[in-house]
Amino acid sequence: MTKLQTTTGQVFGDTYADAVGALPGAQETWINGMRKTSRALVGAQGFPGRKVEAWKYTSLNQVEKVPFIPAAKADDVEVSSLPLGIPVIDGALKMVFVNGVYRGDLSDSFADLGDGVSLKPFADVLKSDPSALKVVLGSSAEACQSFTTALNTGFMEHGVVIHLAKNVVLERPIHLISIGASGAEPGAFHPRFSFSLEQSSSATVIESHSGLPGQAYLSNPITEILLREGAALLHYTIVGEDSDAFHLGRASVTVDKNAKYESFILSLGGQLVRREVKVSLEGLNASAIVDGVYALSDKQHSDITSEILHLAPNTTSNQVVKGVLGGESRGVFQGRVHVAREAQKTEGRQLHKALLLNRGPEVDCKPELEIYADDVQCAHGATTGEMDQNHIFYFLSRGIDEETARALLVEGFLDEVMFNIGDEAVRETIFGLVSNWLARQKIAAVSGS
Amino acid sequence: MPLIEIKNLHVSVQGKEILKGIDLNMNGGEVHAIMGPNGTGKSTLSYVLAGREGYEITEGSVLFDGVDLLKMEADERARAGLFLAFQYPMEIPGVATATFLKTALNAKRRAQGQDEIDAMEFLNLIKAKTAELEIPYEMIKRPLNVGFSGGEKKRAEVLQMSLLEPRVAILDETDSGLDIDALKVVSRGVNSLRSEARAFLIITHYQRLLTYIVPDFVHVLVGGRIVESGDKSLAELLEAEGYARFEENEAA
Numbered sequence A: 001m002t003k004l005q006t007t008t009g010q011v012f013g014d015t016y017a018d019a020v021g022a023l024p025g026a027q028e029t030w031i032n033g034m035r036k037t038s039r040a041l042v043g044a045q046g047f048p049g050r051k052v053e054a055w056k057y058t059s060l061n062q063v064e065k066v067p068f069i070p071a072a073k074a075d076d077v078e079v080s081s082l083p084l085g086i087p088v089i090d091g092a093l094k095m096v097f098v099n100g101v102y103r104g105d106l107s108d109s110f111a112d113l114g115d116g117v118s119l120k121p122f123a124d125v126l127k128s129d130p131s132a133l134k135v136v137l138g139s140s141a142e143a144c145q146s147f148t149t150a151l152n153t154g155f156m157e158h159g160v161v162i163h164l165a166k167n168v169v170l171e172r173p174i175h176l177i178s179i180g181a182s183g184a185e186p187g188a189f190h191p192r193f194s195f196s197l198e199q200s201s202s203a204t205v206i207e208s209h210s211g212l213p214g215q216a217y218l219s220n221p222i223t224e225i226l227l228r229e230g231a232a233l234l235h236y237t238i239v240g241e242d243s244d245a246f247h248l249g250r251a252s253v254t255v256d257k258n259a260k261y262e263s264f265i266l267s268l269g270g271q272l273v274r275r276e277v278k279v280s281l282e283g284l285n286a287s288a289i290v291d292g293v294y295a296l297s298d299k300q301h302s303d304i305t306s307e308i309l310h311l312a313p314n315t316t317s318n319q320v321v322k323g324v325l326g327g328e329s330r331g332v333f334q335g336r337v338h339v340a341r342e343a344q345k346t347e348g349r350q351l352h353k354a355l356l357l358n359r360g361p362e363v364d365c366k367p368e369l370e371i372y373a374d375d376v377q378c379a380h381g382a383t384t385g386e387m388d389q390n391h392i393f394y395f396l397s398r399g400i401d402e403e404t405a406r407a408l409l410v411e412g413f414l415d416e417v418m419f420n421i422g423d424e425a426v427r428e429t430i431f432g433l434v435s436n437w438l439a440r441q442k443i444a445a446v447s448g449s
Numbered sequence B: 001m002p003l004i005e006i007k008n009l010h011v012s013v014q015g016k017e018i019l020k021g022i023d024l025n026m027n028g029g030e031v032h033a034i035m036g037p038n039g040t041g042k043s044t045l046s047y048v049l050a051g052r053e054g055y056e057i058t059e060g061s062v063l064f065d066g067v068d069l070l071k072m073e074a075d076e077r078a079r080a081g082l083f084l085a086f087q088y089p090m091e092i093p094g095v096a097t098a099t100f101l102k103t104a105l106n107a108k109r110r111a112q113g114q115d116e117i118d119a120m121e122f123l124n125l126i127k128a129k130t131a132e133l134e135i136p137y138e139m140i141k142r143p144l145n146v147g148f149s150g151g152e153k154k155r156a157e158v159l160q161m162s163l164l165e166p167r168v169a170i171l172d173e174t175d176s177g178l179d180i181d182a183l184k185v186v187s188r189g190v191n192s193l194r195s196e197a198r199a200f201l202i203i204t205h206y207q208r209l210l211t212y213i214v215p216d217f218v219h220v221l222v223g224g225r226i227v228e229s230g231d232k233s234l235a236e237l238l239e240a241e242g243y244a245r246f247e248e249n250e251a252a
């Protein structure tokens, strides 16, 4: 344990903080306080070990060993070609972040998105109008509720702040493209994306996370979302980090009365990826879809940890997460659904299914239903299974080769959840990414398995 | 040269011998029926011919058009023109029937050096075939066999056969689960495929099917052996008498 703290102290402790230097917003005591509390938490407790319940299935040992420095500032990094594996969504307005820092030269202009739409680099808001962040950033206690958030909050500087005024319908999707790139030494970065949608406004936001090969980097993005009464957000997160990279990301979402949060996570991994999502359904009739797919190979590790809190009556949540695993990969799904006493007439559905392509991979699944209300409809299910040899034989018996058979079966397995992706352009992109992934796997049967 | 030449075929499953020396020749244009009590190895024979794993061939040989069938992978056999209509067609969630059919058809076309079928042409072909077999066209949009009724599954098998135009078709109890009208429709479908270039092996428990698809030969499979062969009148005899006399011999 002592060793663990020392290491962490070295990695994200004083040396790291010194290297980060003074951050904008320091004039605000509350921001300072938040940063301090978060840094202290990361420093004192270190990386959560497997004894910490929330991290039981995801070990950060590998991450801990890397002597991270603050990632090189954006301008020093040459990014010649976008989009690095994940295509820019058709028709979307793109905002590019390299090592967490906004890069205007690579981004579309967001000057004239229309009345009531405000997009600003996070660092600018920290400098000029930090109090505007008070609502989205919440309290420092909240900032520390997850290690992932604390690590970000301690060093938050860059990102984007998006605000939609009442009744504004933003037709054009916004695509936030985060690119990691380490120089000679492994770099870490902590972007902060925050969205607030006022009453009855709506938008579509895509986040993609990828990176350049080379030294391992650690991407630690946090997304905060606030949906006011009747607002609607389609939120898509695509993670396809470099194979050496680490990703510890989280989305924290508050959904008010009649508001709708519809999301999908595609995790194609990195070396280790953990996506956390927390959705608080705080108002009457608030609803959420929190779907996802992960597709892993080699020794990749991917963790989707979700928390859905039903805090008001008539709230609805739906979650289908499916994983396909090859190589010796590890998949983790932790899904907690909490229904508070006052959240009567709640409907919560959760399903996790994993398909193993051979005998190498393993899956840990931990569904948790906590129901304190009595009039609710909740269901959850989880299955993990290997591909059915009998099914494959059916294809073979019709002259279809084994590789094609396995690809069709995997696609068939994933289609059900991918078809539910509301935005057509995103759906097509995700289908494309998954079929490229399949093509790369050469989903060959491990003979004898 | 026979289309299929089975010689002294012995097959074990998990150490237990199921087929104990099958000899059977089928020529183009012929329809052979196999009848026999439950559990005597009829489906085993069909799976072994189709190339399913898990069967140990301890003795004997099978030639398909003169080529060693047992050396071929299951998908190669199918592309070479072997087809098995399953006794229990599997449900394949997530894969649309149409996708499955098209992939299978294209696999065969590619093997024959043809281009993939044009989308429009495929659509028309499927429309014609489903109409012929009285299958609602909508069904092909559904995941393969998922939630299909027993009879619908069997019709879907015949649809696949009719699309792939095999040279050797094995129908394993395709009649079971079909209502009387469906039996006629399916039989018509099979009969329309009868040709000099094609052979059928029809496994059934009921003589009724054989009044619609009239066989050239009827074989009785008991205890892993063909114990008697004859013409269609043998089926009528079996219908009347059952298998008692063969089973006595078997026990002896």
Ligand SMILES: Nc1ncnc2c1ncn2[C@@H]1O[C@H](COP(=O)(O)OP(=O)(O)OP(=O)(O)O)[C@@H](O)[C@H]1O
Pocket: B013, B014, B018, B036, B037, B038, B039, B040, B041, B042, B043, B044, B045, B054, B087
């Ligand atoms: N995988 C297996 N493991 C163990 N026994 C098997 C296996 N497959 C088949 N058998 C056995 O082999 C025998 C023959 O089975 P098969 O399915 O070929 O019979 P069948 O003649 O088709 O019967 P039915 O008329 O009921 O369809 C049966 O006793 C069956 O239990």
Ligand SMILES: [Mg+2]
Pocket: B042, B043, B044, B087, B172
């Ligand atoms: Mg059988």
